[in-house]
Amino acid sequence: MKNFIKIISNRAIIIGLLILLQLGLLFAIIVRFEEYFVYFYTIYIMVSAAVIIKIVNNRSNPAYKIAWIIPIMLIPIFGTVIYLVFGRIRFTKEEKQKMSLIQEKEKEANLKTVCSVTIDDGNEDAKIQSNYLSQYGEGALFKHTSSQYFPLGEQAFKAMLEELEKAEKYIFMEYFIVEEGKMWDAILEILERKAKEGLDVRFIYDDFGCLTTLPHHYYRKLENMGIKSCVFNPFIPVLSPVFNNRNHRKITVIDGKVAFTGGINLADEYINEVERFGHWKDNSIMVKGEAAWGFTLLFLSLWEFIYKNDDNIADFYPDFEEDHLVDSEGYYQPYVDSPFDAETVGINVYLNLINRAKKYVYITTPYLIIDNLLMEALCTAAKGGVDVRIIVPHKPDKWYVHAVTKSNYSQLIEAGVKIYEYTPGFIHSKTFVVDDLYATVGTINLDYRSLFLHFECGVWMYKTTSVMEVYEDHIQTEAMSQLVTLEEARSISWLRKVGRATLAVFSPLL
Structure with missing residues (x-):
């Protein structure tokens, strides 16, 4: 009985039931007024035509458009209703x-606090990438870092605890998933303790990401501890496009000097204290240095948007002169991607790295759900002699997403791309490394949600030790990891091929 009560009182279960109830109510209304079907259908055709015209003419990815147009045309009335509820930004x-306005304030603060840095070693490819991020990724270029x-979450966790203990002025953190356990409890x-000092x-924290991992209104507990806290995009059980845009960023900033x-x-599977899908490979x-200030600005901009306060950003700028920062060999550029504008920063960074590679492009990603632009870029690079390798999980966290990932194997392998599956378990890291010159580490998966719908972040590096x-x-x-052969990629039943092909059509919605 206790387990039953626990299940039915679970916030995720309640929200799911409420949403199903609303969908059922819509269906009941339609059935109730079926005698007026002719009038309903005429209105539906007009609304659907308008919606399809809007979808075709907006700036979203073509695959995303197709994934919505199909249900609108195949499922009378409901397809349009579902799009109007879930398909819009x-x-x-x-x-x-x-x-x-917040971003403009952020740029002004950056100009006042940090000396302008540009890449001046003659590498035009690096300069172009950096210029793009400066204009559209909210990211300044830093050198004194x-x-x-x-390579593993448990290593990062240990370092994070050590650096948090050193904090003297402030600690800023934002994460998609937080779950009570060894990792979060220690942090x-x-x-x-630091707040009390x-x-x-x-x-x-993101409300949808923590829907099943934290109690409702958990921020109140944090506030009672002296920790200023806010929830990104609070999830409400009403049919709404609130589902679409989540804060998938992961940032920790300490005194503006370490990030x-x-x-x-912040959950135990990320440090292998709990096993869910075999060994969890993350990163x-x-x-340390001026690039950490870049992440400070990224945090403060979103904080001001959510928390609705008006900080004087310059007050948080650390005194780097006391630290005697070394003149690092390379360059660092923190950046973000957000659905506030039509600029798809995440995918453009990846495309630039692929298209300008001369020797190799090595990628790790938990999901390989890519559009035609990324597919053509990867295949063209491999056909041109660039060594393209991608590592994906062997044990998936979502079977349907992994099915779409596998559906892309054949085309990539035929072009010469090498696909590896991480045999010990699940790989969650998102990295690109190119030609011993460039790398990105961050939160951006190779899937539609990360590339087009979510708030994401990363750091682009040029000629750094990392x-x-x-x-x-x-x-x-x-x-x-195990190398996937073309024969293995093709050796699947016709039923599975049909299933994967169907899922691939709707992959932008997964």
Whole structure:
């Protein structure tokens, strides 16, 4: 009985039931008024035509358009209703303008606090990428920075605890998933203690990401501990496009001098304290120096948007002169991608890396759900002699997403791309490393939600020591993975082929 009560009182179960109830109510209304079918159908045709024209003419990805047009045409009435509820970007014009003003404030603060840096070694490819991120990714270029790449979540966790203990002024954190357990409990103990010592401690978590992992209104508990907290995009059980745009970013900032980003969330499977899909292979990178200030600005911009306060950003700028920062060999550029605008920063960074590669492109990603642009870029690079290798999980976390990932194997392998599956379990890291020169570490998966709908972040690096650390990690991970042959990719039943093909059509919605 207790288990039954626990199940039916679960927030996710309640929300799911409420949404199903609303869908059922819509269906009941339609059935109730079926005698007026002719009038309903005429209105439906007119509305559907308008919606399809709108979809065709908007700036979204073509595959995303097709994935919505098909249900609108195949499922009378419901297809259009479902699109109007779930298919649109939810941010209003006023919200977009508000974020634009915050970003301008962020740029001004950056110009006042950090000396302007440009790539001046003659590499035009690097310069073009950096210029693009400066204009559209909210990311300034930094040089006075050191970094350490962590191939596993448990290594990053240990370093994170050590750096959090050193905090003297403030700690800013934002994560998609937070779950009570060894990892979060250890971090929370430090955050509470530091807040009591008078530090400015702030935390953002995504409500949908934490739907099944944290109690409702968990932010109140954090506030009672002295931790300023806010929930990104609070999830309400009403048919709404609120589902679409989630905060998938992972950022920790300490005093503006140290920052972490990467694939790991704050839950025990990310540090292999709990086994869900075999060994969980994840990563993180720690930057120390001016690039950490870049992540501070990224956090503060979203904080101001959600929390609705008006900080003087310059107050958070650290005194780097006391630290005697080394003149790092390479360059670092933190960046974000968000649905506030039509600029698809994440995919453009990846496309630029692929298209400008001369020797190799090595990629790790938990999902390989790519559109025609990425498919053609990867295949063309491989056909041109670039060594393209991609590592994906062997044990999936979502069977239907993994089925779509596998549906892309044949075309890529035929073009010369090498696909590896991480045999020990699930790989969640999202990395690109190219030609011993460039690397990205961050939160952006190779799937439609990451590339077009979610708030994401990462750090682009050029000629840094961590570029080669990412490379070494890829080689070592590859040694633990199995190469997928073309014969294996093709050797599936016709029924499975049909299933994968069907899922692939709707992959932008997964």
